[in-house]
Amino acid sequence: MEHKFHDNGSVVDPDVKTDYHGHPNYFRVLIYLLAMLGISLAVFEFHLPVNIAITIVFVVAFWKIGLVVRNFMHLRYEHILIWVAVFAAVFILLVFFLGVFPDVPMVHREVVPKY
Amino acid sequence: MNIFPENATTYGQEIDNLFYLILTFVAIAFVISVVVLFYPMFRYSEKRNPKAQYITGEKKSHFKWVMYALIMLAMSDFIIMYAEHGTWEKIEEDVPTDGIRVGITGIQWNWVFNYAGKDGKVMTADDIVINEANSELHVPINTNIIMELRARDVVHDVFLPNARTKYDVIPGRTHVKWANFTKVGKYEVVCSQICGVLHSKMRNYIVVDTKEDYDKYMAALYAKQDSANAPKPAAPAIDTTAKADSTKAADKK
């Protein structure tokens, strides 16, 4: 069925080229990602103090996620609303985590009945 | 006719007063809203006002009326919050430490009452356990009753209408709540959270005695426990099932 939208700018023809965004250097991104993986493995191998290790590992994980989302999923070329949607998802998870935090991990273990 | 059932605790009246406070605000808001909603239905009906005005409401001079109402609502909201917070703190956060400790454990479908045994602590092996249908928990008047609330199988909810208190009991947790009864009488303890087939039949009593009656009742209970325990070693107060064991094991870590 041909579409009668003329010039409202929406891309509705299914076979139209969707390559409206730029392309980063994918290979370089891959190298970064593998290097990040190396860092988290190194952290594991060298038995750093637990707190530091966990911090590094999670910073690296978020960094990797950022690299994949921004480059492979082309979020860096995307409309602002898409950014809002993705960050809203993260924000909502954070709210959930913080709201439940006092009730699950912080529950004093000793209140469990001692029979 | 009383709106609430008979009040029997020190903080019960506060809850009732809170209701009347909120009712005042709500009644005012209700009357205003009803006027705002129904007056235009008469004044601006098709017959009386055949030509409507063009008001988009985006102008500040129009929208300010909504703003006033919202500010009023917000203010009354926060007055209510301020007024009730003290009651909440008193009931939920500041549990007194001195008083008589009793254990109330929800099982399908009964409340099990634990009196402290000789050691003065509940949930130990020498507790006096009452696990019968329609059983009574005797407590003295004008004393802080500190209730350790537990559940053994599913989620229940201790509801004492006359004490104006209620709390869920969750397997794996202990909630410590309190009440101070001011009237002698026999009050219901019901389960207010659906807990299975016979949820509707889960009802026991709290009996508030004078101090003398309570002492007499307890003395009789201790005597009975002694005679029951004399020939054989003390039986565990609560059956230590595999579930309880594993919780305990988890606990030590």
Added chain:
Amino acid sequence: MSNNTKALDIRQVPQGRLAMWTLIAGELIIFGGLIAVYLLNRIRYPEWGAEAVHTSTMFGAINTCVLLLSSFTIVLAHNEANKNNIKRAQLYMFLTIVGGLAFLCIKSIEYSREISEGLTFTSPAMVAKGEGVKSLFWSFYYIMTGLHALHVIAGMTTIFIIMMQIGKGKNIHRVELAGMYWHMVDLVWIFLFPLLYIAK
């Protein structure tokens, strides 16, 4: 449109990408909810660190590597599809599917090792010993990796169908959409890897 510019009007974002982003946001919240629940329990039970020792960091790292490489190949497939090099796009998509299969194979080797140690979904032996809390770690391990594996299978199926379709010259723009889904699967794994394999 010229390269390297953002879509300024939201309507310039094609329907497919818009829907895919919405789906990804929804999926991220589902997985994120699971991860949040796991994290809450992980903080509550420090003894889970001792259980995580039984997971194989080496296998996990290899799997991460495999998924990263497959993400790379699918993004190349998208690149080629845009240049209308259908054959090369199909080749890269095939490589991605191979990557997914490799991931699943490694995962199943891991599973069989753990199951042979008695660490199963419910770990009845542990529960019988009264170590129910420890068995819960394994329940979480299997539900998280299992749900992820289901997504891997779904992603592979999608990529396979689209690989067939573009062979007939249809739906070339869908290569990118399948790729986005595959990246999402990759993302989840990137987060699961430190959670389950490194934090010990």
Added chain:
Amino acid sequence: MEHGHKQSFASKYLFSTDHKVIGIQYITVGLLMAVIGGFLAYVFRYNLAFPGKDIPLFGQLLPQQYNTFITNHGMIMVFWVGMPILLSGLGNLLIPTMVGTDDMAFPFLNMLSFWIFTLSAIVLIAAFFVPGGAFGGGWTMYPPLSAGGYMNTSPDLLTALFSGTSLMILAVALEFVAMLMGGINFLVTTINKRAKGMTPWRIPLIVWFLDIASVIFMFSCGPLVAGAFMLLLDNIVGTGFFDASRGGDPILWQHLFWFFGHPEVYVLLLPALGVLGEIIPVFSRKPLFAYKTIIYLALASAVLSVVVWAHHQFVSGIDPRMATFFSVGTIIISIPFAGIFLAFMATLWGGSIKFTVPMMFALGFVALFLVGGLTGLFLGSNAFDIYAHDSYFVVAHFHYTLFPDIFFGFFAAFYFWFPKYLGKELNVTLGKIHFWLTTIFFNSTFFLLFFNGLHGQHRRINDYSFFGNVAMEPYSTFEKVATISAICLILSQLVFVLNLFKTLSSGKKAAKNPWNAATLEWVTDTPPIHGNFETFPEVYRGPYEYSVPDAKDDFIPQNVAN
């Protein structure tokens, strides 16, 4: 447009990808489920008033059946009546026509969504017929009651899978999948397929609200989907995610459930508010008061809706300080909704109000919701909630919010858009009788229950004569009044059914724009053709241009250029 070739019955009515047919399908299934939900309500209400008596059309009600019935009544009315009718039904019917396009962005996905939804309804109903019966532990499904075989003892995987509990979880999960598909469709359609000139501030309020509701739904259901997966595995495999003896946490489920469960209330509320936003301006002949501000308020409430969930758990063992935080959140979220309602009331001022049937339902909604909303203040303040939680006060409160929301919202929409989408004029007298009967019997059913609740009547009990506090007069009389009114309320819906069938069989053909409304769906034919518009309209103005000074008519349709 493809309206030349012939379609078979199945492809035209059953497996149609036309958004209008799908919308009508959703509403039909929703109404059928409402019949089931209403029947369940009738049975357990009758049992409450006359415990132990034989119930006409049913017989004896066992305690387990009572639990099953109240559980499924709640489930059905929220997820299988409110959601399909208000969100999916209205969304499918209205969004493409109102934004001026031919169909949804993904018509096939849309059809799939409807059939998955129907499957979920079938799964839910099937649970009644498996051994052990449907789940009966409250619609909130709190574990451990819903896990580990407390309801259905299950020796092996297959029996466990086909137990009432598992089937209910599966049904909910399937419904979520369906609604997620629908939500993606709504969003993409609105964002990407708008007519030329349909800028964001020219989109009708209901489309905005349906989209905001979809966003709330999609962003809040994730944790519950994960939780449902875990609960299902607890049931069929025997894991211990919510088993306290193995380190699981029943409170966690409550958080997961209410993190979705409370935003769900707004998912149901926003589409109905959107209906008001369409109807009130049309029959006041006045622009919607503060249209942009209403949308900003709705967005604010969408953001706030994720920080209020734990007010359902004030007495369930959450941290008391967090309870205060959530109490404040609850109180704050009342402000945007109060603002929206006040804007609707302000729309009436200076208007020229026509009391047509849809307008009566819309105003009835506002008036009744006022009671529901204001009683929410009692429950939102956490100290009074200690007493009122899980009592009939709560039951009356949420029926005063959800009944006007789901049914008055739906009836208003029904009487308003029926002439458009089915092309027949409804009988006005029957409509007015329907409105008055519904309003009167609704109030007499639920208003007295506030007093029962305040007197300590707790929920989900099949026989109150067992409890001294509530077995006394006048509360047992109130029970009987509520039951008789509830039966009358259900019977008065027969007027609606009569009106519907009379109109379908012998109604007059409706005009193209019977209400003189300005939005795009009234521009096209009645009923709209497949593809909606002969030529796609172009939009030049906002959706509520009524009584514009110096205009020819008292309304200017959106597609009319200056």
